[in-house]
Amino acid sequence: MALQGAGMVIGIGIDLVQIDRFERAVARYGARLLDRLFTPSERAHIRRYRSPGRHLAVRFAAKEAAFKALRTGWGQGVVWQDVEVVGGGNEPSGLALSGRAKDVADGLGIMQMLVTLTHEGDYAMACVVATDGR
Structure with a gap:
C-alpha cells in the first residue's frame, strides 16, 4: 500500500527517547556529544530555545528513526551527521541526507x-517513512 501522493513505502522507522535521560547524557558529555550527533546548523537552530533538551532529544529520535528506515541501524558507515533534521518551529520538519546515508538511500531507491x-x-x-517519491 502506498501513501497517497508519496509513492511506495521502502522503509519505516520510529524511535522514542526519554528526554531526561538524553539531557543527562548531554550534561555528562557536553559539546563533544553535541558535535558528534548534530550538524552545525542543527546546533544553531537549537540555541533559539530556552530549554533545548526536548528539542535535541526529538532530533536525536529522528536520526535513529531515519537509520531504521534506511535499514542500517548504526551500521554500514552511516554517521549521525549524515542525517540532518531541517525546519521545525514554525515550518515543517524534514530530513536532509548526505554522505553514506544518501548513498544508502539512493541504493534503495528512496527519493523522499x-x-x-x-x-x-x-x-x-519521531517517525520516518521512506518512499520512492512516485
Whole structure:
C-alpha cells in the first residue's frame, strides 16, 4: 500500500527517547556529544530555545528513526551527521541526507523521507517513512 501522493513505502522507522535521560547524557558529555550527533546548523537552530533538551532529544529520535528506515541501524558507515533534521518551529520538519546515508538511500531507491516529530511530557518521538517519491 502506498501513501497517497508519496509513492511506495521502502522503509519505516520510529524511535522514542526519554528526554531526561538524553539531557543527562548531554550534561555528562557536553559539546563533544553535541558535535558528534548534530550538524552545525542543527546546533544553531537549537540555541533559539530556552530549554533545548526536548528539542535535541526529538532530533536525536529522528536520526535513529531515519537509520531504521534506511535499514542500517548504526551500521554500514552511516554517521549521525549524515542525517540532518531541517525546519521545525514554525515550518515543517524534514530530513536532509548526505554522505553514506544518501548513498544508502539512493541504493534503495528512496527519493523522499517523510518525518514527524513530537515531544510530550517525558518523551520525544519521531517517525520516518521512506518512499520512492512516485
